[in-house]
Amino acid sequence: MKTNKIKRAIKAGAKSPATRRKSKYVLRLFVAGATDRSRQAVLRVRELCAAELKDNCKLEVIDIYQQPKLARENQIVATPTLIVEFPPPVRRFIGNLANITGLFVELDLIKKGKIAL
Amino acid sequence: MKTKRPKPTTPATRLPKCPTGIQGLDEITGGGLPRGRPTLVCGGAGCGKTLLAAEFLVRGTVQFGEPGVFMAFEETEKELTANVASLGFDLTGLIRRKKIVVDYVHIERSEFHESGEYDLEGLFVRLGHAIDSIGAKRVVLDTLEVLFASLPNEAILRSELRRLFRWLKEKGVTAVITAERGRESLTRHGLEEYVSDCVILLDHRVNDQIATRHLRVVKYRGALHGTNEFPFLIGDEGISVLPITSLSLNHKISGERIATGIPRLDAMLGGKGFFRGSSILLTGTPGTGKTIVAANFAQAAARRGERVLFFSFEESPDQIIRNMHSIGLRLDPLVKRDLLRFHSARPSLYGLEMHLATMFKEIATFQPQVVIIDPITSLMDSGTDSESKGMVTRLIDYLKGGQVTSLFTSLTQGGHSLQQSEMAMSSLMDSWLLLQDFEGNGERNRVFYVLKARGMAHSNQIREFLISDRGIDIVDAYIGASGVLTGSARAAQGALEKAAVLASQQEAARLKREVERKRAAIERQISGLRSDYESESAELRRIADQVGTSTLMLTTEQAASGILRQADTKVAANRRVNHRNGKASV
Numbered sequence: 001m002k003t004n005k006i007k008r009a010i011k012a013g014a015k016s017p018a019t020r021r022k023s024k025y026v027l028r029l030f031v032a033g034a035t036d037r038s039r040q041a042v043l044r045v046r047e048l049c050a051a052e053l054k055d056n057c058k059l060e061v062i063d064i065y066q067q068p069k070l071a072r073e074n075q076i077v078a079t080p081t082l083i084v085e086f087p088p089p090v091r092r093f094i095g096n097l098a099n100i101t102g103l104f105v106e107l108d109l110i111k112k113g114k115i116a117l
Numbered sequence: 118m119k120t121k122r123p124k125p126t127t128p129a130t131r132l133p134k135c136p137t138g139i140q141g142l143d144e145i146t147g148g149g150l151p152r153g154r155p156t157l158v159c160g161g162a163g164c165g166k167t168l169l170a171a172e173f174l175v176r177g178t179v180q181f182g183e184p185g186v187f188m189a190f191e192e193t194e195k196e197l198t199a200n201v202a203s204l205g206f207d208l209t210g211l212i213r214r215k216k217i218v219v220d221y222v223h224i225e226r227s228e229f230h231e232s233g234e235y236d237l238e239g240l241f242v243r244l245g246h247a248i249d250s251i252g253a254k255r256v257v258l259d260t261l262e263v264l265f266a267s268l269p270n271e272a273i274l275r276s277e278l279r280r281l282f283r284w285l286k287e288k289g290v291t292a293v294i295t296a297e298r299g300r301e302s303l304t305r306h307g308l309e310e311y312v313s314d315c316v317i318l319l320d321h322r323v324n325d326q327i328a329t330r331h332l333r334v335v336k337y338r339g340a341l342h343g344t345n346e347f348p349f350l351i352g353d354e355g356i357s358v359l360p361i362t363s364l365s366l367n368h369k370i371s372g373e374r375i376a377t378g379i380p381r382l383d384a385m386l387g388g389k390g391f392f393r394g395s396s397i398l399l400t401g402t403p404g405t406g407k408t409i410v411a412a413n414f415a416q417a418a419a420r421r422g423e424r425v426l427f428f429s430f431e432e433s434p435d436q437i438i439r440n441m442h443s444i445g446l447r448l449d450p451l452v453k454r455d456l457l458r459f460h461s462a463r464p465s466l467y468g469l470e471m472h473l474a475t476m477f478k479e480i481a482t483f484q485p486q487v488v489i490i491d492p493i494t495s496l497m498d499s500g501t502d503s504e505s506k507g508m509v510t511r512l513i514d515y516l517k518g519g520q521v522t523s524l525f526t527s528l529t530q531g532g533h534s535l536q537q538s539e540m541a542m543s544s545l546m547d548s549w550l551l552l553q554d555f556e557g558n559g560e561r562n563r564v565f566y567v568l569k570a571r572g573m574a575h576s577n578q579i580r581e582f583l584i585s586d587r588g589i590d591i592v593d594a595y596i597g598a599s600g601v602l603t604g605s606a607r608a609a610q611g612a613l614e615k616a617a618v619l620a621s622q623q624e625a626a627r628l629k630r631e632v633e634r635k636r637a638a639i640e641r642q643i644s645g646l647r648s649d650y651e652s653e654s655a656e657l658r659r660i661a662d663q664v665g666t667s668t669l670m671l672t673t674e675q676a677a678s679g680i681l682r683q684a685d686t687k688v689a690a691n692r693r694v695n696h697r698n699g700k701a702s703v
Contacts, residue, residue: 030239032238032242032486033238034239035638037234037235037236040233041233048198049281058440064238064239064242065242068242068243068245068246069246071239071242071243071246072220072243072246072247075222075223075224076239076242076243076265076615077222077224077235077237077239077240077243078235078237078238078239078240078268079236079237079238079242080235081235081237081239082465089228090170090228091228091230092225092228092229092230093230093231093232094229094230094231094232094235094268095231095232095234096232096233096234096235097232097233098232098233098234099231099233110168
């Protein structure tokens with residue numbers, strides 16, 4: 001299962017010609033409708049991508065109200081859910097990303113000293 | 118949109134119910150689960166929660182045309198399909214035909230990181246989408262509690278669950294939610310506080326190494342329901358719940374009588390035998406011939422063209438056939454004609470419930486008119502007292518409902534008070550025959566009597582029961598001052614009586630001869646006396662004649678002398694003599 005996801009992620013990454021670098025991050029954010037919580041999550045992820053990952057990421061925001069099938073396919077239970085599909089392992093962050101520390105721990109960015117807490 | 122509400126026809130409007138199609142469950146719940154509301158099914162591991170839920174969905178689609186959604190938190194679609202396939206449900210086919218949707222919710226705890234506020238909208242959307250895609254009326258959530266283990270924030274989870282159940286009600290789907298049994302509460306995470314309409318508790322207990330599943334409707338808001346614990350089992354056709362008793366005692370009864378196959382026994386039962394559809398108990402100590410009586414009854418019924426189902430818990434069919442052959446009962450032709458069918462199983466093979474279910478199934482497929490259970494006691498040993506009584510009650514109920522005549526043999530142990538040991542069963546039985554043996558004179562003899570026979574005149578006598586190579590013979594036992602005599606004692610008593618009769622006959626003959634002799638003697642005396650009398654009377658006549666003659670002569674002499682004296686007397690005397698002579702000459 002996991003390898004499939006990774007393959008999919010790689011494929012998604014391969015689609016755009018400008019993103020051939022190995023360290024390309026693939027993120028998918030699932031939200032349910034235009035709630036405050038959704039907006040907060042989208043903003044925080046975008047913030048993260050721009051500031052900390054230096055746009056070295058591919059972000060896809062999916063509204064499960066619009067695409068309920070994708071909710072099933074991606075095993076979404078809670079919203080918002082951020083799936084970090086690449087680099088492996090696949091990680092899921094649930095919540096509006098208000099507590100962002102955890103995310104950076106997972107992405108090994110703190111070690112690299114790229115963000116100040 | 119106009120909402121059209123049907124006016125209640127009766128003042129007591131009934132809660133709309135959603136039939137499960139599960140055998141027995143709809144009876145207990147009075148028609149099914151509450152329609153449009155969630156039902157909680159809780160129980161320990163391996164007690165059949167998932168199966169009950171799956172059967173609810175499959176039967177809902179197949180029998181009631183209501184599509185369903187199965188939201189599985191524990192098993193994948195593949196696993197679920199394989200698991201229910203063993204019960205004969207074709208889940209794959211139903212999924213292909215868009216009757217059922219299986220959504221496997223996979224939550225990998227290690228992948229999850231909480232980072233702020235969230236809700237379970239994802240679950241709602243998936244469920245909503247699944248429901249809408251096939252127009253589902255039934256939903257199963259198996260097992261929601263997995264969420265508690267996966268999602269770290271319990272406060273959010275609880276409020277979301279409350280929202281979920283409200284949402285399910287609004288959707289109008291009938292939902293079954295399964296949950297693990299908790300230590301002190303019904304469920305481990307207290308789901309029962311959210312689902313308050315109907316709670317069903319499943320349980321799997323082991324008694325004496327035999328496991329039995331039980332089902333109990335703990336709560337059913339707004340409806341009457343059976344509150345007892347009902348045994349249920351998972352067979353190859355799904356779950357069947359076995360209500361201990363049907364709620365009413367209103368079997369149709371028959372006035373028809375059927376012969377027992379033993380003419381003397383029929384005679385003891387008012388000359389006609391047992392009522393059709395009655396239950397007969399045949400008790401006896403070991404070796405008193407219970408199976409033989411049962412086999413006789415079976416043979417008689419099968420010969421009338423009735424179907425007989427013989428449940429044997431001690432002997433194999435072939436052994437019964439061979440043994441009965443030794444007393445002249447040929448059962449194999451009846452088996453060949455499929456009028457007699459044997460079903461043999463060791464009592465310890467499985468639990469009481471499984472036995473009962475197997476028996477129900479056999480009875481339902483063979484449709485017999487007569488059922489024989491030999492012996493019921495070895496079956497009852499595999500359960501507790503109340504369980505086995507419940508089982509016999511249900512069995513009798515079931516058989517009586519179908520007007521099936523049932524004969525139960527029961528083995529009593531020596532030393533027990535008979536009435537006590539059979540207390541559990543006897544009150545359920547319409548007729549009770551007793552086989553006993555008497556020891557004495559260095560032999561053991563069987564006797565037989567009718568202890569009770571509801572609704573018919575019956576003999577109160579003890580009969581001796583003989584088994585020979587020609588079958589069963591029932592003879593009158595000798596009952597006298599010295600008690601009941603059987604066997605050689607009876608024969609000896611018979612001989613004694615014969616001798617006594619002979620002696621008295623001889624005595625009478627002797628007396629008759631004596632009287633005859635006396636009469637002859639008297640007659641001889643009489644004839645002697647008569648001849649005496651006759652000789653004497655002859656003598657008398659002779660004397661009288663002599664006297665007459667001498668008188669005449671005297672007169673003549675006197676006359677002759679008178680002539681000499683007087684002439685006139687001579688004349689008169691002459692005339693007299695002439696007259697006499699003349700007469701003599703005539």
